[in-house]
Amino acid sequence: MSNLITAASTAPAHPGYYQPASAMSRILEEASYLARCSDNKTAMRVRPREYAIRYPYMQVNRPGRVSWLVFDLDHTNSLIWEEHGLPPPNFIVRNRNSGNSHLYYAIAPVCTTERAREKPILYMKAVYDSMAALLKADPDYHSGPVAKTPGHPWWITTELHNHVYDLGDLAEELDLARPMPLWSKGPDMDAVSHSRHCTLFERVRFYAYSIVNAERAGGYFESFYSRVLAQCHNDNRFRTRERCNDLPLSSVRATAKSIARWTWSHYRGSGDYHRGVMELDRSLPLEERQSLAAKRTHAVRQNQTANKIRGACRQLIAKGSHLTYTAIALTAGVSRQTVAKYKAVITEAQSPSVVPLRPKQTPQTTPAAQPAGPNHGAEPIKPGVKDAVYQVPAPTGAALLPPLPD
Numbered sequence: 001m002s003n004l005i006t007a008a009s010t011a012p013a014h015p016g017y018y019q020p021a022s023a024m025s026r027i028l029e030e031a032s033y034l035a036r037c038s039d040n041k042t043a044m045r046v047r048p049r050e051y052a053i054r055y056p057y058m059q060v061n062r063p064g065r066v067s068w069l070v071f072d073l074d075h076t077n078s079l080i081w082e083e084h085g086l087p088p089p090n091f092i093v094r095n096r097n098s099g100n101s102h103l104y105y106a107i108a109p110v111c112t113t114e115r116a117r118e119k120p121i122l123y124m125k126a127v128y129d130s131m132a133a134l135l136k137a138d139p140d141y142h143s144g145p146v147a148k149t150p151g152h153p154w155w156i157t158t159e160l161h162n163h164v165y166d167l168g169d170l171a172e173e174l175d176l177a178r179p180m181p182l183w184s185k186g187p188d189m190d191a192v193s194h195s196r197h198c199t200l201f202e203r204v205r206f207y208a209y210s211i212v213n214a215e216r217a218g219g220y221f222e223s224f225y226s227r228v229l230a231q232c233h234n235d236n237r238f239r240t241r242e243r244c245n246d247l248p249l250s251s252v253r254a255t256a257k258s259i260a261r262w263t264w265s266h267y268r269g270s271g272d273y274h275r276g277v278m279e280l281d282r283s284l285p286l287e288e289r290q291s292l293a294a295k296r297t298h299a300v301r302q303n304q305t306a307n308k309i310r311g312a313c314r315q316l317i318a319k320g321s322h323l324t325y326t327a328i329a330l331t332a333g334v335s336r337q338t339v340a341k342y343k344a345v346i347t348e349a350q351s352p353s354v355v356p357l358r359p360k361q362t363p364q365t366t367p368a369a370q371p372a373g374p375n376h377g378a379e380p381i382k383p384g385v386k387d388a389v390y391q392v393p394a395p396t397g398a399a400l401l402p403p404l405p406d
Contacts, residue, residue: 010054014151016159017053023090023162024151026106027060028053030067035059036146043146056154057146060104064113069105069128069170070147071137076100084134085173087165087337092158093148102148103135106164114221118264120167123176127167130174169335172301175294196238196247200255203235204228208263221264228263229256306345308332313349323350 016024028049036043036059037052043059052058060068071089073080076099078092091104110124111117132139150157208228215224232252238244247255312331316323323346329336339346 010051011153013050013053014157016151021162023104023106023159026067026162026164027150030062030065030109031058031060032062037149038146041146053149053151056149056152058149059144059146061144064111064116065109066112066124066143067107067109068143068147069107069124069131070141070143071103071105071132071135072141072147073101073103073135073137075136077136078103080135086131086134087170087335088160090159090161090163091150092160093150094156094158095148096154096156103137104147104150105131105170106162107170108164108166110167118216123167123171126176127171127174130176131170134174163335165335168301168305169338172298172305172338176297196244197251197255199238200232200235200247200252201259204231204255205259205263207231208259209267212263212267216264221260224264225256225260228260229253232256232259305334305338306342308334309339309342309345310349313346317349 014024016022017028019025031049031052033049034046035049035052036045037047037055038045038057039055041057043055043057045055047055049058060070078094078099078101081087081089081103087105089103090106092101093104094101107124110120112121128142129139131137132141148155150159208224208231211227212224215227229252232255236246236252239246309328309332312328313323315331316327321327325336325339328346329339332339
């Protein structure tokens with residue numbers, strides 16, 4: 001073992017990187033063409049990915065694209081995910097000396113560039129933070145940018161499977177509820193009157209709060225930043241308002257960039273109080289409101305998943321296919337592990353759902369016609385009925401007119 005630990009950092013690449021449909025081959029496919037790598041955590045070298053996999057540390061995610069969630073465990077319990085019921089990782093890469101490890105989860109790629117949609121990025125961050133808390137991982141690691149290279153002789157690498165998770169699969173057992181900032185007051189100009197920078201910041205940040213939700217839904221960060229920058233230029237009128245020099249353009253741009261980046265990434269509130277879908281009383285403690293909201297979110301997500309699986313079962317039954325976990329997972333667009341948790345839904349889908357409205361009756365012979373009596377025109381008396389009320393039809397035609405006088 002000692003000769004492995006002291007081996008050269010550039011060891012031959014593991015054969016698993018060239019095996020099709022393996023988790024290691026996905027490391028090679030999703031890595032940047034020119035990846036950072038080294039024999040320490042700084043990873044100052046830049047090499048083609050075919051050479052980067054020979055180093056003990058490498059950059060596994062491309063710039064602007066996250067395909068792997070990597071958790072840095074500073075303890076020796078590399079199976080802690082089992083204790084919390086989390087899905088198994090694709091890789092466990094463990095240090096031979098300390099026992100610390102990196103857990104690799106392959107996910108559907110999430111774009112993280114400035115032109116990317118913000119909601120998937122925030123969803124991924126919420127999933128990562130919740131899993132890191134359960135795994136007791138380093139909360140500031142955030143998947144790199146460099147990690148222990150799977151298959152390198154310095155580490156003990158265990159490959160469990162090659163499944164690629166959706167973020168929804170990982171979030172099923174997590175509590176993603178977070179408090180949202182609510183701003184119920186305007187700028188406090190008296191508190192910042194001593195500084196032109198603070199005055200500009202205080203004025204423009206509330207303008208950014210008022211437009212960020214609309215910009216985030218229909219545009220990109222560049223559009224939002226342009227509007228914030230324009231507002232900064234409009235408010236940079238200290239020469240006419242306060243008889244002092246305006247801020248230089250470099251300070252205006254820096255203030256606009258600071259406001260835009262923070263607001264775009266963190267602000268989720270509004271100027272008005274809103275109590276959410278559940279209309280919870282704000283007098284309740286924050287922890288209790290978060291717990292109730294998390295339970296509702298979990299129930300809604302479970303119901304949506306159950307509907308997907310139920311619909312997939314009906315499609316397979318209509319085609320005459322067998323209901324297997326793999327077939328249901330492919331049809332419903334979820335993982336096989338998720339389908340296994342909904343056995344009751346599959347059993348329900350297999351049972352007949354058509355119930356006859358009324359039992360089948362045996363034909364009966366038609367009774368003989370009753371002779372016309374004083375109640376001529378009334379419904380005939382049904383056999384077996386002793387007392388009944390009959391509806392006598394109203395007269396028609398000339399019978400509606402009153403008799404003429406003599």
